[in-house]
Structure formats: C-alpha cells, structure tokens
Amino acid sequence: MTTATENILEVNNLKMWFPVNSRGIIPKHIGNIKAVDDVTFSVKRGETLGVVGESGCGKTTVGRSIMQVYDVTGGEVVFEGQDLTQLKAKQMRSMRRRMQMIFQDPYSSLNPRMTAGNIIGEPIQIHGLAESKKDYADQVEELLRVVGLNPYMRDRYPHEFSGGQRQRIGIARSLAVRPSLIIADEPVSALDVSIQAQVINLLQDLQEQFSLTYMFIAHDLSVVRHISDRIAVMYLGHIVELADRDELYENPMHPYTRALLSAVPIPDPVIERTRERIVLEGDLPSPTDPPPGCVFKTRCPSPSDDCLHGTDTMHLIEPKPGHFVDACCINCG
C-alpha cells in the first residue's frame, strides 16, 4: 500500500438537502429533507472506510453525493486534489474514470437489455480505453476472469445470472476503468450469507490486486468490522463517531455506537444470553424536521441538561488521536 497519510478523498461540510414540494398543479417548495447535513471526513489512499448506520441515516446519499449524481446543496468533495462540486458536467464525466460505484441491488443495477459483456465493456467504450476491437474484447474477457466469471458468459443477459454472479458483473463494471476509489453501497446486503462471504473476499482480493481505496457503506456490523480499516457511524444525516476499526469496536464513545454494537448477536449461546442490550427508545426523527442542536437527544439514554436545552450545532471533536466523536454526546452517556 502507498503512504497511509495521503488523503484520496476529503469531504468537507457536505450538505445534501432534497426539496419537498407540495402536490398540486403548481408545486410549491415547503421544506427540505436533510439527508446529509454537514458531514466532514476523509479517506486515505489504500484504506477501507466503513460507513454504518440505520436505514435512512443518509449513508447511501453520502456515497451518491460524492459520485456527484446529485447536485449537492453545500460543502466540497475534494477527490485527488480537485473539488468535484465545482467541476462542469464534461469535466466530471472524465473524473468518473477515477472513481466508481458498486450498487446494493444486483437485480436492478444492471441494464436488462445489455449483455454482460456490453455492461462491463461500456465504461471502456465511453472513456475510449481500448485501442482496438481485439483489445476491447480482451479487456472484457480479463475483467470477467478477474471477478471469477467465465468469459463465455459475456453474451448472456443479466436475467440469466444468479444474484452473486450479477454482483460480480457490477464489480467488473466498476473495475473496467481502473479507478482508484470505489464506493461500495451495501454491495452484499442483497445477497445471502454464503455468497456475501465470497463477494467480500473478492472485494478484498481486488483491493490488493489493483490497490483500490474503498468506501464501504453497510449496515451489517460484522461485515464492516471484517473489511474496514476505519469506520464512520452515521445518524440522521450526521457522522456521530469516526475511529479506527478496533478502537471503535472496543472503545465506543458515542451512545448510539454503543447501542448499535450491543445489537450484534454473538454466535455463542452462553455469552449471547448474558449479552447486555442497549435498546434505544423511540423512533428516528423525521429528517425534514430534525431536533434543534444535537439530533440524537430524542433517543439518547442519558442526555445532559445542556444537550436537551442547548441548540449547539453538531460537530466532531477528537478526544483521542484518530478517534472523532460528536462533541455533545461525549458528555452525555
């Protein structure tokens, strides 16, 4: 791996608000869904950053905002020294060579009217990476082989593959342009457990082979622990804790992280019975109307007075080197 200090990606104060419009003949803007609100983090070259959080916490939106498939509301996304939010559409298209995405659902992320070979080869065509027809065919064949598929499968349509095979096609497509960063948006959560392990191992092998950097979005904590070097925990559009994998699992500082970790089942019935569960009360507040100040206060097990009545903005502090946690919550639970 290259030097661990270089940041391949820096996300600063990223905001992605989706407008909410009233229904009717002439729609009116009535509010925002704050899917991602003021998120700052960085990804080092060669590492795997895991992003966890419950459904609707904005982890997928963070990934897609980095890919610039949305027009971000605010903040900057600095990838290999360039702020992607400032790029024009044409410049951004050539930047897509450097970063790719793997999707959650292998059943809906492949164009059903294109053959596996065309799906994998399309990025090569778009970016003009093949010198000749032969070179193109060779590259597609090689990609199929790299992800563990047989080259003769190139003429098949997606519906002729199993879920795991489809996800391999998706991975091959993302590798076709030789990117340096891959954003994997829950790449295994739609697969069954035995296939999950295969795909995870494949991703790890590929990381080594092509010196890739991963941003790995997931909600399965054991998968994230297995694959990540560092882990960010998201809650309601904010990163509430960010630390090295072992540090986070052994010394979680945020009450939400503790609750998440306590929910991981232990495959030993004796220990499992004595496992302490932290159950959070209440539901996730609506992202259209998040609580003022600390967004976690409605579900915090032991909120401090300052937290309940304060309206301080959320921000991360670094109580230990490399371990970031939300400033408010460190005083609470």
Next chain:
Amino acid sequence: MTAQTESDVTEVLGAFRRRNIWQQNWLLWKRRPLGLLGLVLCAFLGLAAVTADLWSYFAANAAGYTGDQPYKYALDATAQLVPPDGQNWLGGDRYGRDLFTRIVYGAQISLYVGFAVALGAGSIAGVLGVMSAYFGGKSDLIGQRIVDILQAFPGLILAMAIVAILQTFSIEATIVAISVPTLPRMVRVVRSQALSVVSTDYVLAGKTIGAGHWRLIWKYIIPNSMAPWIIVVTGQLGSAITTEASLSFLGLGVPEPHPSWGGMLNANALDFAELAPHVIIYPGIALSLAVFGFNVFGDALRDVLDPRLRGR
C-alpha cells in the same frame, strides 16, 4: 437463410448464424398459437393489399367487365345489390360495384391508415414521452397539462373536430384526424414507463460510469421502455383501423369513391341491410378479422421482444 451453398467459409458461418436466429424466433413463436394466428391474419391482410390489382383483374374477368375505369370504381346497374354469385363473388353494392374487389382494395386503405397512424403518432408520442420523463421539470409539467387537455375530449369527437378544422376530406386528413386523439394515451404510457426506468439503479449506474444524455436515452431508457410502446402501437394499428371505419361510417373519413371498409358500412348501406345483408356482412368480417389479428399479434410480439418474459 439459404446461402449455405456459398463456398466462402465466413459466408456459410454467417448464414448459419442467421438461420439460428430464425430458428430461435420460430421456437418462441410456436409457443404462442394465438399470436401466430394474428401473424397469419396480418400477413393475409398485407398480401391482399399488395396483390389487390391481381384479384381485381380476376374478379373483373369473372364478371366480364371491359370498361376502362378501375374495376373497384366501376358501376354496373345490373349488379346493384345482387347476392354473391359466380360473377360478383361477394355480391354487388348499392351502386352495383363489385364488393369483393372493393373489400380487397379496402385492405390497402385500412393498412395505410393503420400504419401511418401507428408509426407516425407512435414515434411522435415515443419521443415526447421519453423526453418528458428524462428531462422532467417545467417542460414535463407543461407538456403533461396539454396532454390532460387533449385527454378531456372523447377520441372520436376530437377526430371529427379536426376533420372540421382541416375542412378537407382525404385519406391524409383522416390520418391526421385519427392521430391526434391517440397521442395523449401513447405519450402517457411511454412517459410512465420511462419515468420508472429513469429512476432505476442501472440508469444511475450509467451516469456513474460517465454515460451522456444520448447514450442513456438510446441504450438505457428507450430499450427498456419499448415493451409498452410496442403494445400501444400495435394496439393502435387495430384501433386506428376501427376509428377510420367509424369516421368513414359517419361520412367524415375517407371519402367516396375510395373503397374504405367503414365507408361500405356507411349508414346508407344499413338501409339495404335487410334486403341484401351481404353488403354489410363481408366488410364487417374483414374489419373484425383485421382488428383481431393486429391485437393478438401485438400481444405476442411483446412477449417475444421482451427477453425477461422469455421461457414463461
């Protein structure tokens, strides 16, 4: 399909591959007997339209016609309302024109109007629907309100209004009049399908690999929105033929003396129906078979063209 005799190896290989595709298609069609029946009916109709002159020649000979007018227009006072016989195979109409010849030529008009409406209005609607869904925003909003307005009129009334506006009676005017009322429904069908395609992960994936608007539209949205488009377009073939017949029946469509099936069923013909039922029975059968054929053919075509439905 029959190029195997070529000595060139690649040529033989190519022919082999081509035959394979036909064989594959045949397998797909064999499982849809109703669709095949539709195909046969459509083919029969097409054949009738193409070879109409030939049939007319035989029919004219059978009747001993020697005049220099085209036989489909030729009046014969002695053949007025005669029942089917050896001279007039399907009888004569009220002016004594040969009904058989007119029905065969009617296939030409029906097919011409049907295809012109389906392909013309179909492609306009396809483009509008896909653009509306893909680009969205204000143009989509305004476009769809116009569609709402058009949809508020019953189709036949709107078609009649357009005939009134055009103030001409011709086959082309009829085509325009039939096309406009079919647009809203086709635009809606295409747009709704395209909308669901636009929001899929594979379109998002296309964006993330750097595909531009045209690539996304051509390779992602259009192929995946085709199935309902084909269904409405082939459905439109049948219903355009009926609408043409309705307009002609009301005397607002294809003008006399053109042999339109609807025109043959014209209200005037009904006056003679008791006396000479063949005057309305045979054009009616021709019309029904054509519409039925196009509809079942369209359904089967959709199944064959959509690879996801294959094997079911």
